[in-house]
Amino acid sequence: MRLFRRFIHKPGLPPGTLVAPEEKVARKPEISIFHYQESNYTEKIIDINDITESKSTPAVSWINVNGLGDIEILKRLGERFDIHELTLEDVLNLDQRPKFEEHDAYNFLVLKMLYFNKAKTDIESEQVSMVLTGNAALSFQERPGDVFDIIRERIRKGKGRVRKFGPDYLVYALMDAIVDNYFVVLETLGNSIENIETEVVENPTTQTSATIHSLRRKILLLRRSIWPLREVINGFMRSESAFINKESQLFLRDLYDHTIQVIETLETFREMLTGMLDVYLSASGNRMNEIMKVLTIISTLFIPLGFMAGLYGMNFKYMPELEWKWGYPVLLGVMAASVGAFLLYFRKRKWI
């Protein structure tokens, strides 16, 4: 993840001016629509002109837009569902904080979908916006993804409660699918953290601290996507707007609990990593101590010996020891004694 995705809006443009995110323009957006009620459902891929058509449906409608490269679609949807242009600007602005807004005609939600991209071994995030009106839910994704497929499947097969409840339950189900996916990301992160933990304690390398830093960075950026969610779901749950039925609130409370758990896990991960860097530093200090001990032991043993040998290598004319018969063996004995004394000293200090 980059620290900074892109600008909120082009500085200088009046607020509410719609500008398609540059990197999205190329790909053509795909619009799918579901109409369902308890007994049946229809599903189609629609054209931009079909958006305004089906106004009078009594059933629940779910319009999903994949790709944000065409602002015309947003304008049409905005007109049909009476969406404020600041909201439409927020849909296009992909560096939004997760948020919940109540408007008279609809409720608006922004969330972050998170993936673990195995190829880049990085976490990627995608913005999902949702608009909830009395009998429709609109969802906007940056690119086609498979997280919502399980909801589509449930609608098609009439599994679970989704067909029995209104669009508020649908929005809940979509959010639940997103939050469930956070746990997959957390598990991957948790495994990385447990690996680095073993590495720190058992076999730290010079790469270890960079890896710890990179995990911390990921968690820092994840927090920005996940922390506000707590507030978002709480706001949505406690909202007194007419679009949310009482039965759905029980499910939202469950979702809220899950979000708290994601946040707490993230915080635990973070404290863990902070602690690990300290352990790494102390391990690094210990290795240094080991290296220095070896150097000191070798130097302490041999430098004095070297001096003694040098002493009797001198060429003074009058050095009586050199003439002694036992001079050489006695010196060897002195050397051995000196080594022994130092070894005892090191043992006493617990260096060897």
Place this chain on the structure above:
Amino acid sequence: MRLFRRFIHKPGLPPGTLVAPEEKVARKPEISIFHYQESNYTEKIIDINDITESKSTPAVSWINVNGLGDIEILKRLGERFDIHELTLEDVLNLDQRPKFEEHDAYNFLVLKMLYFNKAKTDIESEQVSMVLTGNAALSFQERPGDVFDIIRERIRKGKGRVRKFGPDYLVYALMDAIVDNYFVVLETLGNSIENIETEVVENPTTQTSATIHSLRRKILLLRRSIWPLREVINGFMRSESAFINKESQLFLRDLYDHTIQVIETLETFREMLTGMLDVYLSASGNRMNEIMKVLTIISTLFIPLGFMAGLYGMNFKYMPELEWKWGYPVLLGVMAASVGAFLLYFRKRKWI
């Protein structure tokens, strides 16, 4: 304890779908039931089919389920006591945060039971869920444990107040038994911390920082189990549901005080360990200083001497000193003086 126990629920399943935790399926759950009032009590191990039977008892019922491998039991209990399926899902989902929920037909509590597993010298946690209705209390444990035995004993012997009060007091008593056990775990941890504290100050080894880290990790994970308890007991205590009598609230306040004390002790432990790593680092730096001092002293004393000896080991034809009668003893004197000067210098610097 692992960072991550298992998934909240299988991503993709509709909320409220009951799935028995995989590792639990093998063992057959055991269901025991107590019916008691002030004057008498009955106790039996019952079968799954007996659950629905004893509907009209006027006394207090306590149904305890040991093991979560059979979702059929939960379904039956759910039907009989009118328990929402999200609650049943929470009972099965073993990575829950402690929580308290008020429902119309019952109150729901999730707690963590903590054990110190001596074999693995690790702390283990087990999820306990409780459902409190007007005249019954249900408790669900992951595996048979002995923490609740003291409550069973009190019911059998009519000791204490348990037989005189309703199911709310029973739930309090079960929670109290769990929290009492936290103190045992804390005491074990406290002993480990005091041991490592002595080690850090008196005899730090390269293992010490890993041990400090491992204790910090344990406390980090314990916090996740214990912190939310504060809120849980507070919620339970202040709940205005009809299931909790005023007399029980006094006892819950007492329990609340105990929980605060557990949390504060945990925080003190945590700050202690943080401080200890700093002390360890400074001790490690001091050891390094000691090692370097030895190296420096030896090198400083002998390297110059070695040079002097080397100087008079040269083979120049014209080196007048070599011919002098007192050359050798004078040089020895110079060497002794040099050693003496350095020793004075080291003493002045308080190195020796």
Place this chain on the structure above:
Amino acid sequence: MRLFRRFIHKPGLPPGTLVAPEEKVARKPEISIFHYQESNYTEKIIDINDITESKSTPAVSWINVNGLGDIEILKRLGERFDIHELTLEDVLNLDQRPKFEEHDAYNFLVLKMLYFNKAKTDIESEQVSMVLTGNAALSFQERPGDVFDIIRERIRKGKGRVRKFGPDYLVYALMDAIVDNYFVVLETLGNSIENIETEVVENPTTQTSATIHSLRRKILLLRRSIWPLREVINGFMRSESAFINKESQLFLRDLYDHTIQVIETLETFREMLTGMLDVYLSASGNRMNEIMKVLTIISTLFIPLGFMAGLYGMNFKYMPELEWKWGYPVLLGVMAASVGAFLLYFRKRKWI
């Protein structure tokens, strides 16, 4: 940015005494005035005497004062718009915290405009004060800048909503222009942080920690300008004064979201930099370890060899080895074996 710009007010002067900021006196302030309504607008550079003239305009007036060197202008504006002298003092006092104040006759806002000065590679801040009355907005800048030009352009061309709304929307638009500019500053900072991050991990130099510190300092000073803004915009948004229309509040909420995002980004930057210094320290420790290893390996290999050579350089009369035919090659062999043994030892320790 300096830690301390200048005094709040000269200690000793009675509160409300107007003193032009010293460094501003030289430059002559420039006053421009816009009168606009939906259908038309007039724009002129006015003289100090023209200020009081145009009292009865029904349209919206925007008076912008560039430069604070002439307290006479402030006094006249103060009289005409009934501005309290403490407010006027606040306009002149350039070390203000951003703030929002409700008065009976007007609302008062202080903000900080931020620029990235490329020449000095530093962030500069300028104080902007605004006064909002029923049909006029006054803005005071330290020096002419181009951030407000886009608003002027919109008024001239009737682009966006500005001509359709009252002076409250104008004040919002000016604030929005200022906050939009924060993102430019943040992006520059974000780039610097990503650069230093790469440097820390891949190629840390002795300058790196000073650079990290200097970035932290910038962020610390930015926070002082930006944190209070949250409160300011919130206060402005929730104000119940008659000067703010309900329609403008929706836009202020959007602005509030942007401010939160600026603050969160700043906090993320800050935590990032804190983490980076730790990584730098551990990298620095690793480099030290590398250096020590080289020293230790060389010393350990050659000091014993040097001793052996020295031993057979001694001049004792009776040293049988010296006479041996194979003495020299055997010694070379011993030396090679010693080197080999140490190399094996180093390999085992993973030093080479």
Place this chain on the structure above:
Amino acid sequence: MRLFRRFIHKPGLPPGTLVAPEEKVARKPEISIFHYQESNYTEKIIDINDITESKSTPAVSWINVNGLGDIEILKRLGERFDIHELTLEDVLNLDQRPKFEEHDAYNFLVLKMLYFNKAKTDIESEQVSMVLTGNAALSFQERPGDVFDIIRERIRKGKGRVRKFGPDYLVYALMDAIVDNYFVVLETLGNSIENIETEVVENPTTQTSATIHSLRRKILLLRRSIWPLREVINGFMRSESAFINKESQLFLRDLYDHTIQVIETLETFREMLTGMLDVYLSASGNRMNEIMKVLTIISTLFIPLGFMAGLYGMNFKYMPELEWKWGYPVLLGVMAASVGAFLLYFRKRKWI
């Protein structure tokens, strides 16, 4: 102070079961009773059987129990003053957090008395519980102490307000005596901190960091005794129970201020100690730098010289320099030049 004094209550016992603290059983408790009103007072050491006797006194009664080894006393007092058994259990449970509880028949307070034990140079804490009823105050101490003597003296001599006010003022006076004593403990701690501060800056030893840690530990444990006091006094002050007169509240506010001051001083001490460990670490790093500089200077000066001397100690047959008349003095000159060059280099680097 130990991290952990003893168990809250024996795990397994029903709540409200009175168990005398083990280490207290041996010593016989001492009960003293004061009856006083503005005009006169009586004071006696009473027997366990006298407790229930003097029921109808119109004056204020103060019953002080020194030592908790006899649960019979508590039971009797409990019966006479209608004290809940959970409260009695709290009196016996010596690891309580300071707390304030309102009951219908009485108010209950738990505080910690702190002493500086000069013999062990450690801070000791003792639990003091107080029960306040309409016309009596009960106080329970672990062992006889002299902190309350000044209150006894005031009652005997009718000094101050104590004889003119009710039992609520007496309880205030007892708390005030306890909090006053905290300042004595703080002053001792403050002196230790200032001593260690001088030591860190001027003459750090290897013991210093252990001393800093031990002071931090003391403060950590003190906080657990003192922090909750704020809440306790606030609760007591704002209590709407009939046992506290309005006039006493003014005094409690004063006491509250003192408590805040104790807490703030403790926090300042704590931050001070944290900062000091950092200074210690940097001082330790500086000492290391000094040591390394000495080693490097000596090695750098003499190792090259040693090499040069070794060079001309070689026994090659054809080494022309050896035959030169001025070879030796020239070499000495080169050596002196090399030393001079290194000294200049070190000076430039500001090492010497």
Place this chain on the structure above:
Amino acid sequence: MRLFRRFIHKPGLPPGTLVAPEEKVARKPEISIFHYQESNYTEKIIDINDITESKSTPAVSWINVNGLGDIEILKRLGERFDIHELTLEDVLNLDQRPKFEEHDAYNFLVLKMLYFNKAKTDIESEQVSMVLTGNAALSFQERPGDVFDIIRERIRKGKGRVRKFGPDYLVYALMDAIVDNYFVVLETLGNSIENIETEVVENPTTQTSATIHSLRRKILLLRRSIWPLREVINGFMRSESAFINKESQLFLRDLYDHTIQVIETLETFREMLTGMLDVYLSASGNRMNEIMKVLTIISTLFIPLGFMAGLYGMNFKYMPELEWKWGYPVLLGVMAASVGAFLLYFRKRKWI
């Protein structure tokens, strides 16, 4: 500043007992009194007996007491203005936290005046207490100071608003004079911090960390004097007592803003210093790296050379190389090659 000035009150004395601070007894207090209204004023140095005299003045009275060595003065003032004895004790107790208290007959304020004592290069604090009644303000200082002179001057010359407003404005003006002086102290601190910042980055010495610590200590102690002020001014501003007019509240809000700014600046200073110690540590590590590099380079170059020289200094009878004509030059070549190889290695590692 000392960590601990002196005792709150002598432990053991009943609350409300007046004891003159010991070190103050020697100096005779000086009492001055101002009576003023819009049109005129009188000013005199009065005697202790004059205090009670001038009871019926309709104008505003300001009684300033310089020096607290005479408790008789306090007693007289206490009687005349109906001041509670706990308040009088607070005036004498010079280690008070800043506070605001509302009493029926008066409002009471405690503040800290701060000076930068250039002689000791330390910050000194002095306690100022103020009592505000309906038509009088009393101020108590520890020693004569010149901060209030500017207010006296304004009263004498009728400058500013002070003569037009009541005693509440006077109290505000005195507080404003005190807070204005904080900025002088902050500026001195700010300069010290910027100096040490340059020192850390450009030329760190062993004194640097002690200086950083000493600055942190100052800020820590300043915080204790300044933080509570926020609450004090807020309390005073929001007070609903009859002694504060609505007009004065606007000025108090201004003062409140200044206090917030002082606090924020202090916090910025503090974070700055914390960051600086980290930079210092990393700079110290870098210096160590530099030192070690020099040692390693010299050792690595010369120790192997020394060995080679030693090798050919051996006295073996059979060493063919010694006899070779080109032995010496070849060896010199080998030595040069070895040096070259190591230099290349160091360059590759970017050590030179």
